[in-house]
Amino acid sequence: MGRTIYLWLLITIVFTYCKPKEDVNPLLDIPYNPTSYQIVVPPRFPILEIPTDNPTTVEGIDLGRRLFYDPILSKDSSMSCSSCHLSEFSFTDGKAKSLGVDGLSGKRSSMSLLDVAFSYKGLFWDGRAKNMEEQALMPVMDPVELHETWPNVVEKFKRHKDYPTLFRKAFGIKSIDQITEKLATKAIAQFERLIISSGKSKYDRFLRGEVLLDDDELDGFDMFFNNTFSLPDAQCGHCHNAPLFTTNDYFNNGLTSAATLNDFVDKGRGIVTGIALDNGKFRVPTLRNIVFTAPYMHDGSILTLEEVVEHYSRGGHPSINKDPLITQVVLTSRQKQQLIKFLHTLTDTAAINNPAIQNPF
Protein backbone atom coordinates (compact mmCIF):
# COMPACT_ATOMS: atom_id res chain seq x y z
CA MET A 1 0.00 0.00 0.00
CA GLY A 2 2.74 2.40 1.04
CA ARG A 3 4.67 1.58 -2.12
CA THR A 4 1.66 2.40 -4.28
CA ILE A 5 1.28 5.79 -2.66
CA TYR A 6 4.94 6.59 -3.27
CA LEU A 7 4.61 5.47 -6.88
CA TRP A 8 1.61 7.77 -7.45
CA LEU A 9 3.45 10.64 -5.83
CA LEU A 10 6.44 10.05 -8.11
CA ILE A 11 4.24 9.96 -11.22
CA THR A 12 2.53 13.20 -10.17
CA ILE A 13 5.85 14.95 -9.63
CA VAL A 14 7.24 13.75 -12.96
CA PHE A 15 4.16 14.97 -14.87
CA THR A 16 4.15 18.29 -13.08
CA TYR A 17 7.76 19.11 -13.83
CA CYS A 18 7.94 17.51 -17.25
CA LYS A 19 5.07 19.55 -18.65
CA PRO A 20 6.13 20.61 -22.14
CA LYS A 21 7.58 24.14 -22.09
CA GLU A 22 5.77 25.32 -25.23
CA ASP A 23 2.49 25.21 -23.41
CA VAL A 24 3.72 28.01 -21.15
CA ASN A 25 3.05 31.22 -23.04
CA PRO A 26 3.21 34.30 -20.86
CA LEU A 27 1.98 36.46 -23.77
CA LEU A 28 -1.42 34.85 -23.52
CA ASP A 29 -1.69 36.03 -19.93
CA ILE A 30 -1.53 39.62 -21.17
CA PRO A 31 -4.98 40.91 -21.98
CA TYR A 32 -5.65 42.04 -25.56
CA ASN A 33 -8.24 44.78 -25.28
CA PRO A 34 -7.18 47.55 -27.65
CA THR A 35 -8.80 50.90 -27.04
CA SER A 36 -9.96 52.80 -30.08
CA TYR A 37 -8.39 56.26 -30.47
CA GLN A 38 -10.06 59.18 -32.20
CA ILE A 39 -7.60 61.61 -33.79
CA VAL A 40 -8.74 65.22 -33.57
CA VAL A 41 -8.71 66.86 -36.99
CA PRO A 42 -8.74 70.68 -37.23
CA PRO A 43 -11.75 72.32 -38.89
CA ARG A 44 -11.77 72.38 -42.71
CA PHE A 45 -9.08 69.77 -42.96
CA PRO A 46 -9.66 66.83 -45.31
CA ILE A 47 -11.38 63.73 -44.03
CA LEU A 48 -8.82 61.65 -42.16
CA GLU A 49 -8.94 58.26 -43.81
CA ILE A 50 -7.70 55.43 -41.63
CA PRO A 51 -6.99 52.11 -43.38
CA THR A 52 -9.58 49.53 -42.39
CA ASP A 53 -6.83 47.03 -41.66
CA ASN A 54 -5.01 49.40 -39.32
CA PRO A 55 -7.45 51.11 -36.99
CA THR A 56 -5.91 53.60 -34.59
CA THR A 57 -5.69 52.36 -31.00
CA VAL A 58 -4.08 53.64 -27.82
CA GLU A 59 -1.92 50.53 -27.71
CA GLY A 60 -0.94 50.77 -31.39
CA ILE A 61 0.08 54.39 -30.94
CA ASP A 62 2.07 53.53 -27.82
CA LEU A 63 4.00 50.84 -29.67
CA GLY A 64 4.45 53.05 -32.74
CA ARG A 65 5.73 55.93 -30.66
CA ARG A 66 8.42 53.73 -29.08
CA LEU A 67 9.41 52.29 -32.43
CA PHE A 68 9.61 55.77 -33.95
CA TYR A 69 12.06 56.92 -31.29
CA ASP A 70 13.94 53.64 -30.74
CA PRO A 71 17.31 53.20 -32.50
CA ILE A 72 16.65 49.45 -32.48
CA LEU A 73 15.48 49.91 -36.08
CA SER A 74 18.98 50.80 -37.28
CA LYS A 75 21.92 48.58 -38.09
CA ASP A 76 24.10 49.78 -35.22
CA SER A 77 21.39 51.05 -32.88
CA SER A 78 22.57 54.61 -33.43
CA MET A 79 19.60 56.10 -35.28
CA SER A 80 15.84 56.01 -35.22
CA CYS A 81 13.10 57.52 -37.37
CA SER A 82 13.26 60.50 -35.06
CA SER A 83 16.91 61.14 -35.93
CA CYS A 84 15.76 62.75 -39.19
CA HIS A 85 12.34 63.85 -37.92
CA LEU A 86 12.79 65.93 -34.79
CA SER A 87 9.82 67.64 -33.23
CA GLU A 88 11.71 70.95 -32.77
CA PHE A 89 12.22 71.15 -36.54
CA SER A 90 8.57 70.27 -37.20
CA PHE A 91 9.71 66.71 -37.77
CA THR A 92 12.50 67.49 -40.22
CA ASP A 93 16.17 67.50 -39.17
CA GLY A 94 17.40 70.98 -39.97
CA LYS A 95 19.93 69.63 -42.46
CA ALA A 96 20.15 70.04 -46.20
CA LYS A 97 20.56 66.30 -46.63
CA SER A 98 20.20 63.73 -43.91
CA LEU A 99 23.02 61.42 -42.91
CA GLY A 100 22.48 57.70 -42.42
CA VAL A 101 24.03 55.29 -39.91
CA ASP A 102 27.15 54.87 -42.03
CA GLY A 103 27.65 58.60 -42.34
CA LEU A 104 26.42 58.45 -45.92
CA SER A 105 24.39 61.36 -47.16
CA GLY A 106 20.99 60.87 -48.70
CA LYS A 107 20.26 62.78 -51.87
CA ARG A 108 17.28 64.66 -50.45
CA SER A 109 16.26 66.66 -47.45
CA SER A 110 14.12 65.19 -44.71
CA MET A 111 10.41 65.98 -45.26
CA SER A 112 8.24 67.33 -42.49
CA LEU A 113 5.85 64.78 -41.03
CA LEU A 114 3.33 67.40 -39.98
CA ASP A 115 -0.08 66.39 -41.35
CA VAL A 116 1.48 63.41 -43.09
CA ALA A 117 -1.74 61.51 -42.45
CA PHE A 118 -3.34 63.44 -45.30
CA SER A 119 -0.72 62.48 -47.88
CA TYR A 120 -3.10 60.50 -50.04
CA LYS A 121 -1.11 61.03 -53.24
CA GLY A 122 2.02 59.24 -52.09
CA LEU A 123 4.87 59.76 -49.66
CA PHE A 124 8.51 60.80 -49.88
CA TRP A 125 9.51 63.61 -52.19
CA ASP A 126 8.89 61.36 -55.19
CA GLY A 127 5.76 59.57 -53.97
CA ARG A 128 7.33 56.11 -54.16
CA ALA A 129 5.35 54.87 -51.15
CA LYS A 130 1.61 54.64 -51.62
CA ASN A 131 0.66 54.97 -47.98
CA MET A 132 2.15 55.51 -44.54
CA GLU A 133 2.38 51.83 -43.71
CA GLU A 134 4.38 51.22 -46.87
CA GLN A 135 6.51 54.30 -46.28
CA ALA A 136 7.60 53.14 -42.82
CA LEU A 137 9.14 50.02 -44.32
CA MET A 138 11.64 51.79 -46.49
CA PRO A 139 14.03 53.85 -44.32
CA VAL A 140 14.99 50.74 -42.35
CA MET A 141 16.28 49.06 -45.50
CA ASP A 142 17.80 52.13 -47.13
CA PRO A 143 21.63 52.00 -47.06
CA VAL A 144 21.79 55.78 -46.60
CA GLU A 145 19.32 55.73 -43.76
CA LEU A 146 19.00 53.02 -41.08
CA HIS A 147 20.72 50.37 -43.24
CA GLU A 148 19.22 47.37 -41.47
CA THR A 149 17.14 44.42 -42.61
CA TRP A 150 13.64 43.77 -41.39
CA PRO A 151 14.38 40.14 -40.42
CA ASN A 152 17.13 41.44 -38.12
CA VAL A 153 14.85 44.08 -36.65
CA VAL A 154 12.11 41.52 -36.04
CA GLU A 155 14.60 39.26 -34.26
CA LYS A 156 15.61 42.18 -32.07
CA PHE A 157 11.94 42.78 -31.24
CA LYS A 158 11.50 39.14 -30.28
CA ARG A 159 14.43 39.27 -27.89
CA HIS A 160 13.48 42.61 -26.41
CA LYS A 161 12.14 42.73 -22.87
CA ASP A 162 9.17 44.99 -23.72
CA TYR A 163 8.28 44.70 -27.39
CA PRO A 164 6.60 41.26 -27.34
CA THR A 165 4.22 42.58 -24.70
CA LEU A 166 3.59 45.78 -26.62
CA PHE A 167 2.91 43.89 -29.86
CA ARG A 168 0.55 41.65 -27.91
CA LYS A 169 -1.33 44.63 -26.50
CA ALA A 170 -1.48 46.42 -29.85
CA PHE A 171 -2.22 43.57 -32.22
CA GLY A 172 -3.11 40.54 -30.10
CA ILE A 173 -0.20 38.37 -31.18
CA LYS A 174 -0.26 34.94 -29.56
CA SER A 175 3.44 34.23 -29.78
CA ILE A 176 6.57 36.19 -30.53
CA ASP A 177 6.73 34.45 -33.90
CA GLN A 178 3.79 36.58 -34.95
CA ILE A 179 5.82 39.77 -34.64
CA THR A 180 6.35 41.02 -38.19
CA GLU A 181 7.61 44.06 -40.01
CA LYS A 182 4.06 44.63 -41.20
CA LEU A 183 2.80 45.02 -37.64
CA ALA A 184 5.74 47.25 -36.77
CA THR A 185 5.05 49.60 -39.67
CA LYS A 186 1.35 49.62 -38.88
CA ALA A 187 2.18 50.81 -35.38
CA ILE A 188 4.57 53.48 -36.66
CA ALA A 189 1.90 54.71 -39.08
CA GLN A 190 -0.65 54.89 -36.27
CA PHE A 191 1.73 57.04 -34.27
CA GLU A 192 2.66 59.29 -37.18
CA ARG A 193 -1.02 60.08 -37.81
CA LEU A 194 -0.89 61.94 -34.49
CA ILE A 195 1.62 64.41 -35.90
CA ILE A 196 -1.16 66.70 -36.96
CA SER A 197 -1.88 70.42 -36.96
CA SER A 198 -3.50 71.71 -33.80
CA GLY A 199 -5.63 74.37 -35.49
CA LYS A 200 -4.04 76.91 -33.15
CA SER A 201 -1.76 78.74 -35.58
CA LYS A 202 -2.43 82.44 -35.99
CA TYR A 203 -3.71 81.75 -39.50
CA ASP A 204 -6.21 79.17 -38.25
CA ARG A 205 -7.37 81.45 -35.46
CA PHE A 206 -7.70 84.29 -37.98
CA LEU A 207 -9.96 82.13 -40.14
CA ARG A 208 -12.13 81.42 -37.12
CA GLY A 209 -12.33 85.13 -36.34
CA GLU A 210 -10.44 84.77 -33.07
CA VAL A 211 -7.55 87.07 -33.96
CA LEU A 212 -6.74 89.64 -36.62
CA LEU A 213 -3.78 89.58 -38.96
CA ASP A 214 -1.81 92.81 -39.00
CA ASP A 215 -1.68 94.81 -42.22
CA ASP A 216 1.52 93.20 -43.47
CA GLU A 217 0.30 89.67 -42.74
CA LEU A 218 -3.00 90.45 -44.41
CA ASP A 219 -1.34 91.75 -47.57
CA GLY A 220 0.88 88.67 -47.56
CA PHE A 221 -2.22 86.51 -47.23
CA ASP A 222 -3.92 88.31 -50.12
CA MET A 223 -0.88 87.94 -52.39
CA PHE A 224 -0.39 84.32 -51.39
CA PHE A 225 -3.94 83.41 -52.42
CA ASN A 226 -4.47 86.08 -55.10
CA ASN A 227 -7.42 87.44 -53.15
CA THR A 228 -7.39 90.89 -54.66
CA PHE A 229 -6.59 92.58 -57.94
CA SER A 230 -4.95 95.46 -56.06
CA LEU A 231 -1.92 93.33 -55.15
CA PRO A 232 0.24 91.04 -57.27
CA ASP A 233 -0.60 87.35 -57.44
CA ALA A 234 2.43 85.76 -55.78
CA GLN A 235 1.30 82.40 -57.23
CA CYS A 236 1.94 80.54 -53.96
CA GLY A 237 -1.50 79.10 -53.31
CA HIS A 238 -1.66 76.98 -56.44
CA CYS A 239 0.78 74.45 -55.03
CA HIS A 240 0.51 75.36 -51.35
CA ASN A 241 -3.24 75.51 -51.10
CA ALA A 242 -5.05 75.67 -47.79
CA PRO A 243 -5.77 74.05 -45.44
CA LEU A 244 -2.71 71.81 -45.65
CA PHE A 245 -0.61 74.40 -47.47
CA THR A 246 0.30 71.67 -49.89
CA THR A 247 -1.76 70.01 -52.57
CA ASN A 248 0.53 66.99 -52.21
CA ASP A 249 0.89 67.09 -55.99
CA TYR A 250 4.17 66.85 -57.89
CA PHE A 251 5.66 69.91 -59.53
CA ASN A 252 8.83 71.03 -61.20
CA ASN A 253 9.34 74.31 -59.35
CA GLY A 254 12.28 75.47 -61.45
CA LEU A 255 14.84 74.73 -58.78
CA THR A 256 17.38 73.47 -61.31
CA SER A 257 17.78 74.10 -65.00
CA ALA A 258 17.76 71.21 -67.43
CA ALA A 259 18.31 71.33 -71.17
CA THR A 260 16.35 68.13 -71.76
CA LEU A 261 14.07 66.00 -69.63
CA ASN A 262 16.95 63.59 -69.03
CA ASP A 263 19.28 66.25 -67.67
CA PHE A 264 17.86 66.57 -64.19
CA VAL A 265 20.44 65.57 -61.58
CA ASP A 266 17.62 64.10 -59.50
CA LYS A 267 14.74 62.89 -61.67
CA GLY A 268 12.38 62.71 -58.69
CA ARG A 269 8.85 61.68 -59.57
CA GLY A 270 9.91 60.53 -63.02
CA ILE A 271 11.82 57.59 -61.54
CA VAL A 272 8.61 56.38 -59.91
CA THR A 273 6.19 56.88 -62.80
CA GLY A 274 8.57 56.23 -65.69
CA ILE A 275 7.09 59.27 -67.42
CA ALA A 276 9.76 61.59 -68.78
CA LEU A 277 7.60 64.66 -68.23
CA ASP A 278 7.62 63.82 -64.51
CA ASN A 279 11.41 64.11 -64.35
CA GLY A 280 12.46 66.88 -62.00
CA LYS A 281 9.10 66.94 -60.25
CA PHE A 282 8.79 66.61 -56.48
CA ARG A 283 5.96 66.50 -54.00
CA VAL A 284 4.99 69.87 -52.65
CA PRO A 285 5.83 70.11 -48.93
CA THR A 286 3.54 71.75 -46.41
CA LEU A 287 4.27 75.33 -45.47
CA ARG A 288 2.78 74.86 -42.02
CA ASN A 289 5.59 75.44 -39.53
CA ILE A 290 7.81 76.54 -42.40
CA VAL A 291 9.88 78.67 -40.01
CA PHE A 292 11.17 75.46 -38.42
CA THR A 293 11.96 73.45 -41.54
CA ALA A 294 14.95 75.21 -43.11
CA PRO A 295 16.88 74.55 -45.25
CA TYR A 296 14.28 74.41 -47.98
CA MET A 297 13.52 72.45 -51.16
CA HIS A 298 13.98 68.75 -51.82
CA ASP A 299 17.75 69.14 -51.85
CA GLY A 300 17.97 71.61 -48.99
CA SER A 301 19.69 74.05 -51.31
CA ILE A 302 17.92 77.20 -50.13
CA LEU A 303 18.75 78.35 -46.63
CA THR A 304 16.24 81.05 -45.82
CA LEU A 305 12.67 82.05 -46.53
CA GLU A 306 13.93 85.28 -48.08
CA GLU A 307 15.87 83.25 -50.64
CA VAL A 308 12.84 81.05 -51.30
CA VAL A 309 10.74 84.09 -52.10
CA GLU A 310 13.53 85.42 -54.32
CA HIS A 311 13.69 82.11 -56.18
CA TYR A 312 10.00 82.18 -57.00
CA SER A 313 9.79 85.88 -57.79
CA ARG A 314 12.57 85.41 -60.37
CA GLY A 315 10.57 82.60 -61.94
CA GLY A 316 12.99 79.77 -61.29
CA HIS A 317 15.43 78.14 -63.68
CA PRO A 318 14.39 77.05 -67.16
CA SER A 319 13.52 73.52 -68.17
CA ILE A 320 11.07 71.98 -70.61
CA ASN A 321 8.59 70.94 -67.96
CA LYS A 322 9.02 73.76 -65.48
CA ASP A 323 5.56 74.37 -64.15
CA PRO A 324 3.88 77.21 -66.05
CA LEU A 325 2.82 78.66 -62.71
CA ILE A 326 6.46 79.28 -61.85
CA THR A 327 6.88 82.54 -63.65
CA GLN A 328 8.45 85.86 -62.85
CA VAL A 329 6.43 87.74 -60.25
CA VAL A 330 7.20 91.39 -59.75
CA LEU A 331 7.15 92.04 -56.01
CA THR A 332 8.58 94.95 -54.05
CA SER A 333 10.91 94.29 -51.13
CA ARG A 334 8.07 95.20 -48.81
CA GLN A 335 5.72 92.75 -50.51
CA LYS A 336 8.28 89.98 -50.20
CA GLN A 337 8.55 90.68 -46.49
CA GLN A 338 4.78 90.69 -46.22
CA LEU A 339 4.65 87.25 -47.78
CA ILE A 340 7.18 86.01 -45.24
CA LYS A 341 5.23 87.59 -42.41
CA PHE A 342 2.17 85.71 -43.60
CA LEU A 343 4.18 82.48 -43.66
CA HIS A 344 5.00 83.08 -40.00
CA THR A 345 1.28 82.98 -39.20
CA LEU A 346 1.39 79.29 -40.16
CA THR A 347 3.54 78.53 -37.13
CA ASP A 348 1.90 75.89 -34.98
CA THR A 349 4.00 75.15 -31.93
CA ALA A 350 1.11 73.40 -30.22
CA ALA A 351 1.25 70.70 -32.87
CA ILE A 352 4.92 69.91 -32.48
CA ASN A 353 4.93 70.29 -28.69
CA ASN A 354 2.02 67.90 -28.28
CA PRO A 355 3.15 65.67 -25.37
CA ALA A 356 1.62 62.63 -27.06
CA ILE A 357 4.18 62.72 -29.84
CA GLN A 358 7.35 63.38 -27.83
CA ASN A 359 10.16 60.90 -27.17
CA PRO A 360 8.94 58.36 -24.59
CA PHE A 361 12.42 57.21 -23.59
Add this chain to the structure above:
Amino acid sequence: MKNNLIIAVFFGIVLSLNSFSCNKDKDVDCSDGKCNPVIKVKSKLKFDGLPLVIGDSYAFNDTLEIRFLRVNYMFSPLILDDSIISDVFHFDFTSKNIDKTKAELGATIFENKINKSSSVSLSYGVGLPQKLNNSRPEDFLSSHPLSNQSLYWASWGSYIFAQFEGYVKNKRTGEELSFTYHTGGNESYKFKKIPFLKNFQPSTTNTLNINCDVRKVFSRDGINFDIMANLQNHATGSTAVSQYIMENLLNAHEFILE
Protein backbone atom coordinates in the same frame (compact mmCIF):
# COMPACT_ATOMS: atom_id res chain seq x y z
CA MET B 1 -48.13 -1.06 -85.19
CA LYS B 2 -44.52 -0.72 -86.36
CA ASN B 3 -45.38 2.54 -88.10
CA ASN B 4 -47.03 3.85 -84.95
CA LEU B 5 -43.85 3.13 -83.03
CA ILE B 6 -41.73 4.99 -85.59
CA ILE B 7 -44.09 7.97 -85.49
CA ALA B 8 -44.02 7.95 -81.67
CA VAL B 9 -40.20 7.90 -81.65
CA PHE B 10 -40.11 10.71 -84.25
CA PHE B 11 -42.45 12.93 -82.22
CA GLY B 12 -40.46 12.11 -79.13
CA ILE B 13 -37.29 13.39 -80.76
CA VAL B 14 -39.00 16.52 -82.08
CA LEU B 15 -40.50 17.29 -78.69
CA SER B 16 -37.23 16.79 -76.90
CA LEU B 17 -35.41 19.09 -79.37
CA ASN B 18 -38.12 21.67 -78.91
CA SER B 19 -37.81 21.34 -75.21
CA PHE B 20 -34.00 21.96 -75.41
CA SER B 21 -34.62 24.97 -77.55
CA CYS B 22 -37.11 26.43 -75.06
CA ASN B 23 -34.71 25.82 -72.21
CA LYS B 24 -32.11 27.82 -74.08
CA ASP B 25 -34.42 30.82 -74.13
CA LYS B 26 -35.13 30.42 -70.46
CA ASP B 27 -31.38 30.56 -69.67
CA VAL B 28 -31.34 34.22 -70.62
CA ASP B 29 -32.68 35.83 -67.49
CA CYS B 30 -33.20 39.49 -68.18
CA SER B 31 -34.86 40.29 -64.89
CA ASP B 32 -33.36 42.91 -62.60
CA GLY B 33 -31.65 44.66 -65.48
CA LYS B 34 -29.26 41.79 -66.17
CA CYS B 35 -29.42 42.41 -69.91
CA ASN B 36 -29.07 46.17 -69.62
CA PRO B 37 -26.47 47.69 -71.87
CA VAL B 38 -23.11 48.55 -70.38
CA ILE B 39 -21.87 52.02 -71.14
CA LYS B 40 -18.20 52.81 -71.09
CA VAL B 41 -17.28 56.48 -71.11
CA LYS B 42 -13.92 57.44 -72.57
CA SER B 43 -12.47 60.92 -72.58
CA LYS B 44 -10.16 62.02 -75.34
CA LEU B 45 -8.29 65.25 -75.82
CA LYS B 46 -7.42 66.55 -79.24
CA PHE B 47 -5.88 69.51 -80.96
CA ASP B 48 -7.11 70.24 -84.47
CA GLY B 49 -8.60 66.76 -84.56
CA LEU B 50 -5.34 65.01 -83.63
CA PRO B 51 -4.65 63.37 -80.28
CA LEU B 52 -3.17 65.98 -77.96
CA VAL B 53 0.00 64.78 -76.26
CA ILE B 54 1.00 66.66 -73.12
CA GLY B 55 4.34 68.37 -73.72
CA ASP B 56 4.16 68.17 -77.55
CA SER B 57 4.08 71.34 -79.61
CA TYR B 58 1.24 72.23 -81.99
CA ALA B 59 0.97 75.07 -84.46
CA PHE B 60 -1.34 77.68 -82.99
CA ASN B 61 -1.05 80.13 -85.85
CA ASP B 62 1.59 81.15 -88.40
CA THR B 63 3.99 82.37 -85.73
CA LEU B 64 3.07 80.64 -82.51
CA GLU B 65 3.57 77.09 -81.30
CA ILE B 66 1.67 75.93 -78.27
CA ARG B 67 2.34 73.06 -75.90
CA PHE B 68 0.22 72.10 -72.94
CA LEU B 69 1.60 70.80 -69.65
CA ARG B 70 -1.62 70.67 -67.67
CA VAL B 71 -5.16 70.19 -68.92
CA ASN B 72 -8.02 69.28 -66.66
CA TYR B 73 -11.61 70.33 -66.15
CA MET B 74 -14.82 69.43 -64.41
CA PHE B 75 -17.51 67.82 -66.51
CA SER B 76 -20.84 67.76 -64.73
CA PRO B 77 -23.24 66.12 -65.21
CA LEU B 78 -23.61 63.59 -68.02
CA ILE B 79 -27.27 62.82 -68.68
CA LEU B 80 -28.94 60.65 -71.29
CA ASP B 81 -32.55 61.82 -71.64
CA ASP B 82 -33.48 62.00 -67.97
CA SER B 83 -31.03 59.39 -66.68
CA ILE B 84 -27.99 60.72 -64.90
CA ILE B 85 -24.96 58.69 -65.97
CA SER B 86 -22.65 60.60 -63.66
CA ASP B 87 -22.90 63.63 -61.40
CA VAL B 88 -19.36 64.68 -62.05
CA PHE B 89 -16.26 63.65 -63.92
CA HIS B 90 -12.92 65.30 -63.49
CA PHE B 91 -11.19 64.98 -66.83
CA ASP B 92 -7.48 65.20 -66.14
CA PHE B 93 -5.27 64.54 -69.13
CA THR B 94 -2.03 65.72 -67.56
CA SER B 95 -0.67 62.33 -66.59
CA LYS B 96 -2.72 60.35 -69.13
CA ASN B 97 -1.98 61.84 -72.53
CA ILE B 98 1.72 61.19 -72.16
CA ASP B 99 2.25 59.75 -75.62
CA LYS B 100 0.39 59.48 -78.90
CA THR B 101 -0.83 55.93 -78.30
CA LYS B 102 -2.33 56.76 -74.94
CA ALA B 103 -3.81 59.99 -76.24
CA GLU B 104 -5.43 58.14 -79.15
CA LEU B 105 -6.78 55.46 -76.87
CA GLY B 106 -8.30 57.91 -74.40
CA ALA B 107 -8.98 57.26 -70.76
CA THR B 108 -11.83 55.11 -69.55
CA ILE B 109 -13.45 57.06 -66.77
CA PHE B 110 -16.68 55.21 -66.27
CA GLU B 111 -18.11 51.77 -67.00
CA ASN B 112 -21.48 50.65 -65.75
CA LYS B 113 -24.85 49.28 -66.77
CA ILE B 114 -27.53 51.74 -67.76
CA ASN B 115 -31.21 51.24 -67.43
CA LYS B 116 -32.17 52.19 -70.96
CA SER B 117 -31.91 50.82 -74.47
CA SER B 118 -31.98 54.07 -76.41
CA SER B 119 -31.70 57.81 -76.06
CA VAL B 120 -32.87 60.90 -77.86
CA SER B 121 -30.87 63.53 -76.02
CA LEU B 122 -27.64 64.07 -74.13
CA SER B 123 -27.12 66.83 -71.58
CA TYR B 124 -23.81 67.90 -70.15
CA GLY B 125 -22.06 70.75 -68.46
CA VAL B 126 -18.54 72.03 -67.99
CA GLY B 127 -17.61 73.26 -64.56
CA LEU B 128 -19.83 72.43 -61.64
CA PRO B 129 -23.49 73.25 -61.10
CA GLN B 130 -24.08 75.47 -58.10
CA LYS B 131 -25.21 72.69 -55.78
CA LEU B 132 -21.96 70.77 -56.25
CA ASN B 133 -19.86 73.90 -56.33
CA ASN B 134 -21.18 74.84 -52.91
CA SER B 135 -19.48 71.79 -51.45
CA ARG B 136 -15.86 71.72 -50.32
CA PRO B 137 -13.05 69.16 -50.64
CA GLU B 138 -13.35 68.16 -47.00
CA ASP B 139 -16.88 66.94 -47.73
CA PHE B 140 -15.54 64.06 -49.79
CA LEU B 141 -13.35 61.02 -49.35
CA SER B 142 -10.04 61.10 -51.20
CA SER B 143 -11.37 58.77 -53.89
CA HIS B 144 -13.90 61.39 -55.01
CA PRO B 145 -12.79 63.91 -57.65
CA LEU B 146 -14.11 66.81 -55.60
CA SER B 147 -11.86 65.92 -52.65
CA ASN B 148 -8.86 67.35 -54.47
CA GLN B 149 -7.57 70.37 -52.54
CA SER B 150 -5.65 71.60 -55.55
CA LEU B 151 -8.94 72.10 -57.38
CA TYR B 152 -10.57 74.32 -54.79
CA TRP B 153 -9.95 78.04 -54.54
CA ALA B 154 -11.19 79.28 -51.19
CA SER B 155 -11.23 82.99 -51.98
CA TRP B 156 -13.58 82.31 -54.89
CA GLY B 157 -15.68 79.98 -52.76
CA SER B 158 -15.49 77.72 -55.77
CA TYR B 159 -13.76 74.81 -57.34
CA ILE B 160 -11.38 75.55 -60.18
CA PHE B 161 -13.48 74.40 -63.11
CA ALA B 162 -10.77 74.23 -65.72
CA GLN B 163 -7.00 74.49 -65.88
CA PHE B 164 -5.17 74.96 -69.17
CA GLU B 165 -1.47 75.57 -68.69
CA GLY B 166 1.57 75.39 -70.86
CA TYR B 167 3.95 77.38 -73.02
CA VAL B 168 3.59 79.35 -76.18
CA LYS B 169 6.60 79.93 -78.39
CA ASN B 170 7.20 82.52 -81.06
CA LYS B 171 8.79 80.56 -83.91
CA ARG B 172 10.45 83.67 -85.34
CA THR B 173 12.04 85.01 -82.19
CA GLY B 174 12.35 81.78 -80.21
CA GLU B 175 10.81 83.48 -77.20
CA GLU B 176 8.77 81.13 -75.04
CA LEU B 177 6.27 82.30 -72.45
CA SER B 178 4.09 80.38 -70.05
CA PHE B 179 0.32 80.65 -70.01
CA THR B 180 -2.11 79.62 -67.30
CA TYR B 181 -5.88 79.81 -67.53
CA HIS B 182 -7.90 78.91 -64.46
CA THR B 183 -11.62 79.45 -64.32
CA GLY B 184 -14.25 78.93 -61.66
CA GLY B 185 -17.24 80.45 -59.92
CA ASN B 186 -20.90 79.69 -60.46
CA GLU B 187 -21.20 82.17 -63.31
CA SER B 188 -18.61 80.15 -65.27
CA TYR B 189 -20.72 77.00 -65.32
CA LYS B 190 -22.03 76.12 -68.75
CA PHE B 191 -24.63 73.52 -69.63
CA LYS B 192 -26.35 72.34 -72.77
CA LYS B 193 -28.61 69.65 -74.16
CA ILE B 194 -28.06 68.16 -77.58
CA PRO B 195 -29.94 65.62 -79.70
CA PHE B 196 -28.50 62.13 -79.27
CA LEU B 197 -30.57 59.57 -81.13
CA LYS B 198 -28.87 56.30 -80.25
CA ASN B 199 -29.67 52.68 -79.57
CA PHE B 200 -27.65 50.82 -76.97
CA GLN B 201 -26.93 47.14 -77.56
CA PRO B 202 -28.20 44.98 -74.71
CA SER B 203 -25.73 42.86 -72.76
CA THR B 204 -22.80 44.46 -74.51
CA THR B 205 -20.46 47.32 -73.85
CA ASN B 206 -21.31 50.52 -75.67
CA THR B 207 -18.43 52.96 -75.70
CA LEU B 208 -19.25 56.64 -75.52
CA ASN B 209 -16.27 58.72 -76.54
CA ILE B 210 -16.30 62.24 -75.18
CA ASN B 211 -13.87 64.15 -77.33
CA CYS B 212 -12.67 67.63 -76.56
CA ASP B 213 -10.74 69.61 -79.13
CA VAL B 214 -8.61 72.20 -77.36
CA ARG B 215 -8.18 74.17 -80.55
CA LYS B 216 -11.86 75.08 -80.21
CA VAL B 217 -11.32 76.22 -76.63
CA PHE B 218 -8.91 78.85 -77.88
CA SER B 219 -10.64 79.77 -81.09
CA ARG B 220 -14.07 81.05 -82.05
CA ASP B 221 -15.58 81.70 -85.45
CA GLY B 222 -12.20 81.08 -87.06
CA ILE B 223 -10.43 83.69 -84.92
CA ASN B 224 -7.77 82.54 -82.50
CA PHE B 225 -7.60 83.69 -78.91
CA ASP B 226 -4.97 86.36 -78.37
CA ILE B 227 -2.74 84.34 -76.09
CA MET B 228 0.15 86.78 -76.06
CA ALA B 229 -2.12 89.54 -74.80
CA ASN B 230 -3.69 87.34 -72.12
CA LEU B 231 -1.11 84.97 -70.72
CA GLN B 232 -2.83 84.46 -67.41
CA ASN B 233 -6.33 84.16 -66.12
CA HIS B 234 -6.96 83.09 -62.58
CA ALA B 235 -10.42 84.36 -61.98
CA THR B 236 -14.05 83.50 -61.60
CA GLY B 237 -16.52 83.85 -64.41
CA SER B 238 -16.59 87.58 -63.89
CA THR B 239 -13.83 88.04 -66.45
CA ALA B 240 -14.31 87.98 -70.18
CA VAL B 241 -11.52 85.45 -70.57
CA SER B 242 -13.22 83.03 -68.16
CA GLN B 243 -16.49 83.32 -70.03
CA TYR B 244 -14.76 82.88 -73.37
CA ILE B 245 -12.92 79.76 -72.25
CA MET B 246 -15.88 78.09 -70.59
CA GLU B 247 -18.30 78.82 -73.43
CA ASN B 248 -15.78 77.49 -75.91
CA LEU B 249 -15.02 74.49 -73.74
CA LEU B 250 -18.69 73.60 -73.70
CA ASN B 251 -18.84 73.70 -77.46
CA ALA B 252 -15.51 71.96 -77.99
CA HIS B 253 -17.05 68.56 -77.21
CA GLU B 254 -18.31 65.86 -79.50
CA PHE B 255 -19.94 62.62 -78.41
CA ILE B 256 -19.42 59.47 -80.45
CA LEU B 257 -21.03 56.15 -79.62
CA GLU B 258 -19.07 53.11 -80.82
